[in-house]
Amino acid sequence: MTDLSIIDPLPLHDTLLPKFIYGTAWKEAATKDLTLKALENGFTAIDTANQRKHYFEQGVGEALQHFYHSSGTSRDQLFLQSKFTYKEGQDERLPYDVSASYTTQVEQSFLSSLEHLGTDYLDAYLLHGPSQREGLSERDFEVWEAMESFYRSGHIKLLGVSNMSHDQLEYLQTRASIKPMLVQNRCFVHSGWDTHVRELCLRHGIHYQGFSLLTANTAVFKQPDFLAIMQRTGLTAPQIIFQFALKVGMVVLTGTSNEKHMQEDLHCMKIPLMDEEIITIEQLMMTK
Numbered sequence: 001m002t003d004l005s006i007i008d009p010l011p012l013h014d015t016l017l018p019k020f021i022y023g024t025a026w027k028e029a030a031t032k033d034l035t036l037k038a039l040e041n042g043f044t045a046i047d048t049a050n051q052r053k054h055y056f057e058q059g060v061g062e063a064l065q066h067f068y069h070s071s072g073t074s075r076d077q078l079f080l081q082s083k084f085t086y087k088e089g090q091d092e093r094l095p096y097d098v099s100a101s102y103t104t105q106v107e108q109s110f111l112s113s114l115e116h117l118g119t120d121y122l123d124a125y126l127l128h129g130p131s132q133r134e135g136l137s138e139r140d141f142e143v144w145e146a147m148e149s150f151y152r153s154g155h156i157k158l159l160g161v162s163n164m165s166h167d168q169l170e171y172l173q174t175r176a177s178i179k180p181m182l183v184q185n186r187c188f189v190h191s192g193w194d195t196h197v198r199e200l201c202l203r204h205g206i207h208y209q210g211f212s213l214l215t216a217n218t219a220v221f222k223q224p225d226f227l228a229i230m231q232r233t234g235l236t237a238p239q240i241i242f243q244f245a246l247k248v249g250m251v252v253l254t255g256t257s258n259e260k261h262m263q264e265d266l267h268c269m270k271i272p273l274m275d276e277e278i279i280t281i282e283q284l285m286m287t288k
Helices: 028-040 057-071 102-117 138-152 166-175 195-204 218-222 224-233 237-247 259-266 275-283
Strands: 010-012 015-017 020-023 045-047 079-084 122-127 156-162 182-186 207-211 251-254
Touching: 015 079, 015 122, 015 156, 020 028, 020 259, 028 045, 028 057, 028 259, 057 102, 079 102, 102 122, 102 138, 122 138, 122 182, 138 156, 138 166, 166 195, 182 195, 195 207, 218 224, 218 237, 224 237, 224 275, 237 251, 237 259, 237 275, 251 259
Parallel strands: 020 045, 020 251, 045 079, 079 122, 122 156, 156 182, 182 207, 207 251
Antiparallel strands: 010 015
């Protein structure tokens, strides 16, 4: 029998963190319709960012308002997550005044996100990425402290980071007054599915969100051991990857635009993987 408890939400700091999150990056004009389809097909968590270059956050908000009205669902039944993005990651459509302090930029971006999403709080707010490739700068800590102030005021339930290396995350964990509660990283098979960061998260009680689990790892689908798992279970390749991710403790982000795949993704546990198959997938291609 499938262990459905593995996809129950995680209780975390007085909120519930769903194990599946629908990602809205790169949807552009289709953002509203696809977000609405995800909600209608059972997703209860939505990831976005106030970064018009890659996200249309206002379109997410339009989908939410439609869904509340049509389904009777209330705001507190959903998990909404957005991000602060530095100028270097934006195009000309900035959500803040670049001449202002970083503290003010965070305030302007955060308040704009609340307006876009039609809410007075976010379940999670992430620093979209550090300001430099190695180490953390003082502006990273100024931004983090600004995010902390919204957490203290109750307008953010969970604080997190995205696109951070092991050493950067460890440094932030050591220095920050309020420790990161979430990390969202692109997850590569050749790094053992970001094993070093995941181990750090496990030690410090940080929840790991994996994205690009499929698009960054398409070579896995051709591996004989993986094909054998597909043949035994009858699961699709994405279902196997997502079940694996859940069983090793990840929260899964998926941004599929296919309604059938939305349903398949959320039912990835219908045929359980064996323990040895989980180990096989975790070790695939690490030395190749």
